[in-house]
Amino acid sequence: MAQKKIKKIVVIGPESTGKTTLCQNLAQHFNTLWVPEFAREYLEEHGKEYTLDDLEKIAAGQLALEDEITLKLQTQLPKASCLLIDTDMYVMKVWSEYVFGQCSPFILEAIAERSYDLYLLCDVDVPWVKDDLREYPDEGPRIELFAIYKDILIHQQTPWQIISGSYAERTEKAIQAVRSIL
Template sequence: MTDLAPYAAWDDLSSSAREDLTARVVVVGAESTGKTTLTQDLVKHYRARGGIWKNTLWVSEFGRDYTVRKIAELGISFDDDAEFRSADWTSKDFAVIALEQQRLENAAASAGSPVLFCDTDALATQIWERRYLGNESTAARDALPTLPPRALYLLTDHRDVMFTQDGIRDGEQFRPTMTQWFVDELRLHGERGQFVRGNRAQRLAECVTLIDEVLAERAAQL
C-alpha cells in the first residue's frame, strides 16, 4: 500500500482546511452501471484502514431523492412510463439539484477523512439536464459555473453491468450515449479521470490503486 503517513495529523486541521485539502473522488456514469456499489465499496475499504480513515464519508445522489419526491408529489406510480415522468422536469429543478449536491459535498469534505467519495456531482447534474431538456437548458451550469477541484473522476462502464430497472431509470437504450457524454465532458474540462471496467472486485482493486496514488501526490500539500 502507498505510504500515506503524512496524513497522520489530518484531524488537527481546521474544518475549512480539510474542505480545501480533501481529495474529492467522484463516481459518475450512465444509469445502472454500478456507481453506488463502487462508491460504497470504496468507503468500506478506506474505513477499514482505521485511524483517520475510519471517518471516510460519501455523498449520495441528491437528484435521486429529489426525483422520488417529485414523482410522489405528482401522484405517479413507479410502474408508469419513464418518459412521462421525465416530461415534467424544469430548468429550475436542475439548478436546485446542483446547488444542494454541491452543498452536501462541501459539508462532507470539511468533516471526514482525507478522501471523500461522491456518488455523482453537480457536473453530472448538468449532463442529466442536457438529457432531459436539451442543450439550450443550462440552469445547473449557470447556478454553479465553477466547481471545487476534483482529485479524480471514476467513470463506470455501462458494458460491464446488466441494466436493472428500479422504477425511475430512463432506460437501457440511453446508456451508451450517456457514457459518451460523460467522456466528452470530462475531456472538455480537462479533468483527471479513469474509465472503470471489470467485475465488482476488479473495479475496487483498480480504483484503490488509483486513489492511493492521488493521495500520495497530494500529501505534499499538508
C-alpha cells in the same frame, strides 16, 4: 494547526453503472465518508416527473450535501484522506442537456467554481438494473451517455479513469486509481 486537504473523488457515468456501489465500497476501503446522489432523494419525495427548474434544485441540493458531508468528514474523521462523491455538476449538465437541450447557468457556474482531484467514469459493461427512477434501459442511450461523459472528461484538467469489468474488478481498479492520488 492547518487542516489537511481532503482529496475529492467523483464517480460519474450513465445510470445503473454501479456508481453508488462503487462509492460505498471505496468509502469502506478507505475508512471515509461518501456523498450520495441527491437526485434520488429529491425524486422520491417529489415524484419522477421533473422540469429544468427541478434539475437546478437537485444541483443545489447535491452541492449542499457535498459541503455538509465534507464538513462532517473534517470534524468526525480528521484522519480521512479522501471523500467519495456519487455524481457532480457534470452529471447535472449532461442530464439537463440530454433531456431538455439546455443547461442552467447555475450548474455551469458550479462546474467552473468546484474542483476535484479524480474522476472515475463507470462504464456501461454491467447489466442495467430496473429501478422506478431510472429512465434509460436500452443499450443505445447508455452508450451515448457514456461517450458524452468521456468527452467531457477528455476536455478538462482533472485526472480521470474509466472503471469497467465485474463489480469486484471495478472496485480494485478504483482503489488503485484513488491510491495513485493520495
